[in-house]
Amino acid sequence: MKTATTSSVSEKRALRMSDPSLPLVASQAAIEFDDASRGERVDFKSAKRLAFFLRDSFEEPAGGVAGRMNLDVGTVGIVGRALDESAWKGRIQTVREVVERASEIVNSIDKMPTKINEISFERLRSFCVAFGNGLLAYRESLRESRPVSPYRR
Secondary structure (H helix, E strand, C coil), rough: HHHHHHHHHHCCCCCCCCCCCCHHHHHHHHHHHHHHHCCCCCCCCCHHHHHHHHHHCCCCCCHHHHHHCCHHHHHHHHHHHHHCCCCCCCCCHHHHHHHHHHHHHHHHHHHCCCHHHHCHHHHHHHHHHHHHHHHHHHHHHHHHCCCCCCCCC
């Protein structure tokens, strides 16, 4: 009983850029899209978690000024690069385009599995792979930029 409660809580917990499980979620979502493109039955659990992360990252805050968002520069950069690499809909030129295309991804994932024929699993899989790779590269660059202790052997 305790395990079921813990897993349902972790599924509903919001993911953040710093969450160590986010690259794994992106990879698992890519696998789900790959399986779905081959006609296998998929629950899209990881894809839904990724959609929740994107929605949470790019949604306008409640009660805020219309058109104003509190965006994390790192998230916008990584998602924008992933959109470019996956050729979602051409090159990204503005932050607004990143927000709009992230919203398109969320809407596509939200339609699953009911409108499965209208969704390009290949594009979604490519985005997830590029996003996961971008996250890992970003984290590696942060790790490498830390100062080295003079007391370290």
